[in-house]
Amino acid sequence: MTVTTNRLRIAIQKSGRLSQDSQALLTNCGLKINLREQRLIAHVENMDIDLLRVRDDDIPGLVMDGVCDLGFVGENVLEEVSLQRQLDNESYDYTVLARLDFGGCRLSIAVPQEEDYQSIKDLEGRTIATTYPRLLNRYLKQKGVNCRIVNLKGSVEVAPRAGLADAICDLVSTGATLEANGLKEVEVIYRSKAVLIQRRDLADEKQLKLIKKLMPRIQGVMQANESKYIMLHAPRARLQEVIALLPGAENPTLLPLAGNDDLVALHVVSSETLFWETMEQLKGLGASSILVLPIEKMME
């Protein structure tokens, strides 16, 4: 590629399911992003980074062709584009730097609710509408089922009602879209999360150094997201029982309470969230002033 810039180029979805989370992750990593709604490129003011804001479908190709150095994209799109590029004899090289904690969804086959569905064999010879023809084709081949695949870029869920297909293969998260369209999920064919990918042939020392700086921050933000800071007052006499109830609290900090020898303050960073049930059990042991706080950043 002949793009001559030393600034690291990161492709992110312009508007959609991954935009906010990708941007928030970068912001939490300390990037000051100068965003103007309509701009294709957003400058990062405090680091040599530019964000390219594009359709998510274009992100794998931009990274594979070396136009962008990094990209935030769903594994579903990444895998679909990779399969298509293999077929077209185009390069499909990339490195996954991190699997992220957002964009979780599954690619599933769904049929009309009233259909008596037993197995994938029921779809032999039928028509399935999807935005992911390559992933669907791979799955059907594995199962030895022949179907006609109709490629739709949007509104896939209305295809059966519109008489365009017998079934669909689309992304599902809560299942609300399927339900609203009178469909039921019958096969999960792919489970996806957002990932951060890097172009394989990246060689610029300065850019590699920047990525090396960024990665521990990304890991730190994700770790902080799933961790909680727990504080409570526990009766000294039941300390061992209290500690046993707290997830990941092997080495809590214990602090004396002024004017009260029976109670002790306990602080701990927990890798899991504290459920209401556990809080009620803690209370049952005599614990009080239980606080569960979010953690913004972490570095070990």
Ligand SMILES: Nc1ncnc2c1ncn2[C@@H]1O[C@H](COP(=O)(O)OP(=O)(O)OP(=O)(O)O)[C@@H](O)[C@H]1O
């Ligand atoms: N309901 C969902 N819950 C969580 N993640 C989802 C959900 N739907 C999609 N995703 C993930 O987010 C990605 C982007 O979804 P979105 O619906 O914004 O795509 P799009 O409509 O193709 O957007 P674009 O205009 O950028 O092409 C998907 O490829 C998938 O990885």
Ligand SMILES: O=P(O)(O)OC[C@H]1O[C@H](OP(=O)(O)OP(=O)(O)O)[C@H](O)[C@@H]1O
């Ligand atoms: O199972 P659910 O929680 O209902 O989520 C699934 C829906 O989410 C996505 O679309 P999105 O809402 O991002 O809109 P889009 O179809 O315009 O991309 C996806 O394409 C499904 O339609």
Ligand SMILES: [Mg+2]
């Ligand atoms: Mg898209």
